[in-house]
Structure formats: structure tokens, C-alpha cells
Amino acid sequence: MNSKKQQNKPDYGNWVPAAMMKMCYTISAILILLILADIFLIKSIVAGILLGIVFLAVFAFTLYMQICRNKFAFEKGGLMGEVHEYLVNHLDWDGNGRLLDIGCGAGALTLRCAKKFKNARLTGIDYWGKEWSYAKEQCEKNALLENVQSRTEFQKGDAAKLDFADETFDAAVSNFVFHEVKTQPDKHKVVKEALRVVKKGGSFAFQDMFEQKKLYGNMEEFIKELRKEGIQEIHYIPNVEKEDFIPGFIQAPWMLKGVGIIYGKK
Numbered sequence: 001m002n003s004k005k006q007q008n009k010p011d012y013g014n015w016v017p018a019a020m021m022k023m024c025y026t027i028s029a030i031l032i033l034l035i036l037a038d039i040f041l042i043k044s045i046v047a048g049i050l051l052g053i054v055f056l057a058v059f060a061f062t063l064y065m066q067i068c069r070n071k072f073a074f075e076k077g078g079l080m081g082e083v084h085e086y087l088v089n090h091l092d093w094d095g096n097g098r099l100l101d102i103g104c105g106a107g108a109l110t111l112r113c114a115k116k117f118k119n120a121r122l123t124g125i126d127y128w129g130k131e132w133s134y135a136k137e138q139c140e141k142n143a144l145l146e147n148v149q150s151r152t153e154f155q156k157g158d159a160a161k162l163d164f165a166d167e168t169f170d171a172a173v174s175n176f177v178f179h180e181v182k183t184q185p186d187k188h189k190v191v192k193e194a195l196r197v198v199k200k201g202g203s204f205a206f207q208d209m210f211e212q213k214k215l216y217g218n219m220e221e222f223i224k225e226l227r228k229e230g231i232q233e234i235h236y237i238p239n240v241e242k243e244d245f246i247p248g249f250i251q252a253p254w255m256l257k258g259v260g261i262i263y264g265k266k
Contacts, residue, residue: 010108159194170199171198208260
């Protein structure tokens with residue numbers, strides 16, 4: 001019965017992948033076996049101490065990541081949904097026309113926009129990949145379960161080279177995607193590619209690790225550059241992770257750190 005109920009619920013995945021958690025638990029289990037082997041067979045005090053220290057470090061990390069996973073999960077802590085809501089709330093758009101979600105993953109942000117903007121048609125693109133356990137079919141199934149399948153479409157694509165003509169969309173969104181684009185090391189170009197397909201006067205809201213200088217350099221200078229290139233209205237909010245809805249323990253360097261959002265009208 002429970003499994004039937006789960007099949008009728010959208011599966012949006014998690015920003016802490018199940019494969020990663022499986023690996024962490026597997027390593028923890030192997031270390032326990034090695035400790036037991038040392039206690040009963042090898043009986044080396046030094047090896048036992050070293051294995052114990054390594055196990056405690058690995059298990060502490062595993063526990064931390066499991067807590068983060070639970071917090072992110074839509075059906076538990078719901079933080080992924082809150083982050084998406086924060087992004088959508090900064091999209092100043094009337095919902096008439098077409099919206100592009102760049103790096104849609106399992107379609108969670110796309111479908112949130114579909115439910116908010118009831119007159120819009122939405123396209124989600126993603127490179128997809130086994131490391132994230134997301135797929136086009138998963139997006140389409142989620143759209144069906146959310147009853148927005150008639151207004152949504154999903155296709156494989158590369159955020160560094162979008163397969164759309166200039167000024168195709170009335171609005172565009174993207175959430176924690178640009179820094180993951182491996183086909184273009186210059187992240188400024190990834191942002192500009194996203195803006196290229198937005199119509200003049202169209203709306204955009206992009207959230208990424210904009211405060212990480214190795215990726216984006218000086219964001220104030222980049223915003224000035226975008227204005228000079230013709231973006232009529234652009235706003236930037238740094239350090240989004242410090243907003244009240246994001247717990248302090250999530251703000252680790254390998255989790256949500258250096259998050260920013262740029263939004264406005266082209």
C-alpha cells in the first residue's frame with residue numbers, strides 16, 4: 001500500500017544523492033569490519049586506534065550528510081522547496097508566455113513555476129547524468145502527477161550552448177546549475193548564454209554560487225558589465241544562505257556556501 005502511494009507522488013530527488021549516501025554507509029561498514037578483524041585476529045593496538053579514528057571521522061561525515069539529506073527532502077525537511085520558492089519569488093513576471101528552466105534536474109523548479117504561472121508554457125532542459133539520478137522520463141512523470149503535463153516539455157541540453165534562438169523565452173530561471181556546467185569553464189559566459197535566450201523586457205532569476213570568487217570573480221563588476229551590455233534592470237543579493245529559512249549547519253563550504261541570486265528584466 002505504501003509503495004502504491006509513493007508511486008502517486010512526484011519524485012524530485014535530493015541535492016544529497018542517494019548514491020553518495022550509499023557509498024558513505026558502505027565505507028563505514030567496511031571500517032567496522034576492519035576494526036573487528038583487528039580486535040579478534042590481528043590484535044594491533046596502533047592499527048586499531050587508527051582505524052577507529054578514521055571510522056569516527058567517516059561516520060560523523062555520513063551522519064551530517066544524512067541530516068542534510070533529510071532537511072533538503074521535499075517530503076521531510078522541505079528545504080529544497082523553500083530555496084525554489086525564494087527564487088520564484090524574485091521572478092517579476094506576469095506568467096504570460098514561455099519560461100525556460102535551465103538545468104531542471106527532476107523538474108521540481110519547472111513544475112513549481114507551472115503551478116504558479118497557470119497561463120505559461122514551460123520548457124525544462126538538463127544535461128542529466130547518472131551521478132544525480134535524474135532523467136527526462138522522471139520529469140515527464142512528475143509533470144503528469146502534478147497535472148501540468150499539457151503545458152510542460154523537457155529536453156536534453158547544455159547550459160553552455162542552449163539550443164534556442166535569441167530572445168525565445170519571456171522568462172528564464174536556473175537554480176544551482178551554472179557552477180556545474182563542465183563544458184564552459186568561464187561561468188560569466190554561462191550566465192550570458194542564459195540571458196541570450198530571454199526576450200528584451202523578459203524576466204530572469206538565477207541562483208548559483210555567485211559569491212565564490214574562483215567561479216565568478218567580483219560580482220559587482222560583473223553586474224556592471226551586464227548593465228553595459230544592455231540588461232535594463234538587474235539586482236543582486238549575495239550570501240543567500242544567511243537567510244532565516246536556511247539552517248546554520250547547512251552553510252558548510254561543501255553544501256550551501258557563497259550563494260547569490262541575480263534577477264531582473266532584460
